[in-house]
Ligand code: NAD
């Protein structure tokens with residue numbers, strides 16, 4: 001393929017979030033002849049993307065800062081210049097948030113498409129000449145119809161008859177924490193659409209680094225639905241393994257052994273069989289709920305019920321952990337200090353959206369526990385937002401020696417070992433690598449005995465912990 005003749009010279013991406021930022025950075029790195037403009041309405045977020053201190057980028061992803069350092073200010077720009085960036089773009093990626101609707105029709109299930117609709121209107125208004133519009137956000141099947149209708153209206157307007165559009169679906173499959181690697185070596189890139197020339201233009205971008213046989217072409221509806229289905233299947237595996245984990249705990253089986261045994265069957269495969277506190281993240285739950293809504297909408301209640309059960313199991317799994325902690329601590333955690341290790345929804349990300357830690361911490365705070373929270377990447381401000389409760393550090397009217405005694409309060413510690421001081425229990429909620437290297441003998445000395453370690457992520461070496469005076473509960477361990 002002759003890349004010198006590449007038609008696409010200028011890309012605009014609307015939405016500088018966990019997808020827009022990393023995805024466009026990698027495109028800019030791999031396609032140095034293309035100018036990539038990432039725009040957002042959130043000025044603060046854009047300023048962070050432009051910060052000279054790479055520790056202040058709004059998204060933490062291993063390898064991301066290196067890519068930004070290489071391309072930013074060359075062919076990669078972050079700005080709030082939405083109008084100019086759309087006007088000069090040959091191709092516009094819509095990469096905005098599509099959260100579950102909080103109110104109105106379909107509340108609690110359907111995706112809220114107001115940000116996508118507003119993008120389509122911006123593109124209709126500001127674009128010049130021919131523009132390829134790409135759905136990068138995860139969208140309900142048939143959303144392209146809505147985008148096309150908005151664009152067509154502009155195309156047919158008597159004042160703007162020079163504008164033309166093509167709409168493609170190109171969902172993103174990256175996972176947080178491994179985003180850069182996933183973008184460098186995708187298992188597949190999916191392009192859905194009808195117009196051959198538009199499909200080829202988009203495909204040529206990826207062909208800079210993705211082998212052609214990994215680029216799949218489908219019709220637009222299959223592409224939209226495949227994205228929702230992929231996330232639903234992944235979530236379903238996690239709920240399946242978590243359900244068996246609970247069964248292991250009461251039968252003497254061990255979930256790690258069961259996972260290994262079933263994962264060796266190539267029809268099942270070994271990935272996504274790690275039992276944990278329940279899946280979090282901004283997308284798995286949202287996308288299943290969207291599937292539930294669509295199934296109901298299209299008159300398939302049995303299909304809706306099947307997928308709904310995956311979410312119900314996940315909710316139950318989160319609540320069973322906090323209940324079990326209370327039971328093991330003699331039925332009350334009121335006034336007891338509990339160390340919480342990990343607040344992000346998985347390791348190697350600063351993202352806390354739908355993190356199992358949020359509900360588990362809220363439950364324990366309601367029970368009167370005093371939480372000492374540690375996470376290497378999540379800020380105190382973010383935890384405050386998620387728990388809807390200010391950190392005890394910020395209660396100015398409280399004397400310092402009283403800080404540790406207020407029931408239903410929490411504090412964040414930067415030093416992991418400070419969390420253990422006088423704690424009755426430690427709960428591991430995120431599988432950060434540093435937690436596998438904890439010196440449990442030291443931790444045990446700091447804790448108040450009898451003390452417990454609750455490992456919801458299979459992070460610790462059980463023998464090492466049990467060799468100290470600590471009691472250990474491990475997810476899915478029936479021994
Ligand atoms: P995000 O919330 O991190 O970022 C979205 C950004 O879009 C925000 O910064 C917001 O200010 C901006 N925005 C909203 N409306 C805008 C407008 N009209 N003009 C300009 N900017 C606007 O979301 P995200 O995690 O990046 O997810 C984006 C989409 O990608 C979602 O549909 C999600 O389901 C999908 N997705 C996410 C992931 C992931 O790992 N987070 C992976 C694959 C797909």
Ligand code: UGA
Pocket residue numbers: 138172173174175176177231234238271272273274275276277278279280281282283284345346347
């Ligand atoms: C997920 C998908 O893996 C991506 O392919 C998809 O692009 C993305 O959603 C999206 O659409 O947003 P992500 O949510 O970033 O990616 O992370 P995952 O690795 O899927 O983990 C999701 C949750 O499941 C985490 O809380 C994780 O700890 C949990 N998990 C994962 C388990 O409990 N066990 C496992 O074996 C795997």
